[in-house]
Amino acid sequence: MRRLKRSRLDRFIAHHAQISMREVQLLLAKGAIQINRQPAVSKQQMVSQFDQIEINGQRLNSIEACYLMLNKPVGVLSATVDTQFQTVIDFVPDEFCAHKETLHYAGRLDRSSSGLMLLTNDSSWSRAISEPRKKINKHYLVSLEKPLKFSDIDDFAKGFYFEYEQQWTQPAKLEVIETNVAKVVISEGKYHQIKRMFAKCDNRVMKLHRYRIGDIVLDKSLPAGGIRALTANEISSIGNCTE
DSSP states (O other), rough: OOOOOOOHHHHHHHHHHHHHHHHHHOOOOOOOOOEEEOOOOOTTTTTTTTSSSTTTTTTOOOOOOEEEEEEOTTTOOOSOOOOSSSBGGGGOOOGGGGGGGGGGGSSSOOTTEEEEEEEESHHHHOOOOHOTTTOOOOOEEEEEEEOOOOOHHHHHHHEETTTTEEEEEEOOOEEEEEETTTEEEESSSOTHHHHHHHHHTTEEEEEEEEEETTTEEEOOOOOOEEEEEOOOHHHHHTTTOOO
């Protein structure tokens, strides 16, 4: 399951309600505090920003966890705000997230690429996607300028040295689908990684489409620009990824 940033109940309430720890203790003694509609039992209970905490029936925090899947169109920026281009956040209807300003993307795609984008306000969840030790795979469909070579498969499996980072890429899987079309699976996300890997093979990426991250697969019913909430299983899959 996802890991949320947690803090003690008394500290959380003191911070958000701007009251003293002593006042929190008095409210607890009176039974005035509820967590997710259940009476709070201890000041040491651990809570997250997404728990529903009420004092005398009044909601203290209003942020709810939000996890969305977007089929990003070509030409849209992986950004939260931009004055020139549409961003992935611009596609989020108000009813999908009450506080769109809290959203960020988990794993960017450049403006010329399309496909699966994950949007959330849960930073712990999104960090798990890029956490190196978890090695959550990202799957892409790639169209290329030149025909693929059989040697490309071995080169991707061995990895490439990127001079700028002075690092080798992790082994990647390349599957030839057609003469100029391949599926690529990587477990990391360096800057323009797939384009740079094919450049090492003297080829140029013409189209790049991401269709899967870990166990989350882009919903085929979503048109370009389409968006939906993730299911509970999709959300928990990031913590329990089977890949």
